[in-house]
Amino acid sequence: MQTLDSVSAMQALAGELRAAGRTVALVPTMGALHEGHLDLIRLAATRADVVVVSIFVNPTQFGPNEDYTRYPRDLEGDLAKCADAGAHHAFIPTKDALYPPGYSTYVNEESVAKPLEGVSRPAHFRGVTTIVTKLFNIVQPTCAIFGQKDAQQVAVIRKVVTDLHLPVEIVTAPTTRDDDGVALSSRNAYLTPLQRTAAAAIPQTLETVKSMVAKGERRAERLTAEATHLLSQFRQIRIIYIAVVDPLTMQTQREVVPGNSLLAVAVWVEETRLIDNALL
Numbered sequence: 001m002q003t004l005d006s007v008s009a010m011q012a013l014a015g016e017l018r019a020a021g022r023t024v025a026l027v028p029t030m031g032a033l034h035e036g037h038l039d040l041i042r043l044a045a046t047r048a049d050v051v052v053v054s055i056f057v058n059p060t061q062f063g064p065n066e067d068y069t070r071y072p073r074d075l076e077g078d079l080a081k082c083a084d085a086g087a088h089h090a091f092i093p094t095k096d097a098l099y100p101p102g103y104s105t106y107v108n109e110e111s112v113a114k115p116l117e118g119v120s121r122p123a124h125f126r127g128v129t130t131i132v133t134k135l136f137n138i139v140q141p142t143c144a145i146f147g148q149k150d151a152q153q154v155a156v157i158r159k160v161v162t163d164l165h166l167p168v169e170i171v172t173a174p175t176t177r178d179d180d181g182v183a184l185s186s187r188n189a190y191l192t193p194l195q196r197t198a199a200a201a202i203p204q205t206l207e208t209v210k211s212m213v214a215k216g217e218r219r220a221e222r223l224t225a226e227a228t229h230l231l232s233q234f235r236q237i238r239i240i241y242i243a244v245v246d247p248l249t250m251q252t253q254r255e256v257v258p259g260n261s262l263l264a265v266a267v268w269v270e271e272t273r274l275i276d277n278a279l280l
């Protein structure tokens, strides 16, 4: 696997691949790679001739009191994992290359990004849509792979791609879970064993809500009330939101539309912010 640490080297490679008619799949990540990321890389390898993984902890998507500085970083381990999973190139730009002094251009999606994460992390999606657009411009991928764990992120990026006519196919990969059902996440590394037990209540709650829907419950209010009740049993958990939403627009639904409704959950497990979701 080749490592590229400058924008110009990545642009030169993108130009060569394009000229040679090779298809390119981009897997954007913030590093601290786990099996969920590796599943995205493996999926990418089935979708294009060449797989590029970007590793960049993007400062603009973190709020002022968030975990940018303590976000887990393990570049050496990440490169070995990328190579094992079948990546051909790792793009590892520096913060200064992507945001030099005086940087002032942002991409803002103003509808899908507003609810849920947009309420509690107001500048988050502006940072995500900006960095993802920049990565698309630099790497010029044929397709890009994103995880369903970050369901609103996928919906926002799809909207940006449509609205800005970006020539990139967005591919969504299913959420990879641990044995206890917890969605793999770099932030799980922050959890103590006791907090981890509490975190396992999140997927259990998603399963309970899915079974209520399977038995015929359609009222969003009933489903979110049950989910709130189940999660509130854990003193380590503080609910940020629980909502039944349209998976494309992220607008709240009062009634579940089977196959077209998403239960989206965000909680604090003490100091650790976790999100998860289930298609209903």
Ligand SMILES: Nc1ncnc2c1ncn2[C@@H]1O[C@H](COP(=O)(O)OP(=O)(O)OP(=O)(O)O)[C@@H](O)[C@H]1O
Binding pocket: 028, 029, 030, 031, 036, 037, 039, 040, 145, 146, 147, 148, 149, 150, 173, 174, 175, 176, 177, 183, 184, 185, 186, 187, 188
């Ligand atoms: N468990 C998972 N299953 C599938 N995809 C995942 C999973 N976790 C992360 N991803 C995807 O990997 C990509 C990079 O995510 P990121 O580097 O933020 O990892 P993360 O584990 O989600 O970290 P964080 O703790 O910041 O949420 C995103 O498209 C994200 O949706």
Ligand SMILES: CC(C)(CO)[C@@H](O)C(=O)[O-]
Binding pocket: 028, 029, 030, 056, 058, 061, 128, 131, 132, 150, 153
């Ligand atoms: C898409 C992304 C890599 C942009 O920084 C990030 O939001 C993430 O890891 O999901």
Ligand code: BAL
Binding pocket: 061, 062, 150
């Ligand atoms: N996976 C989303 C990255 C973030 O929480 O900033």
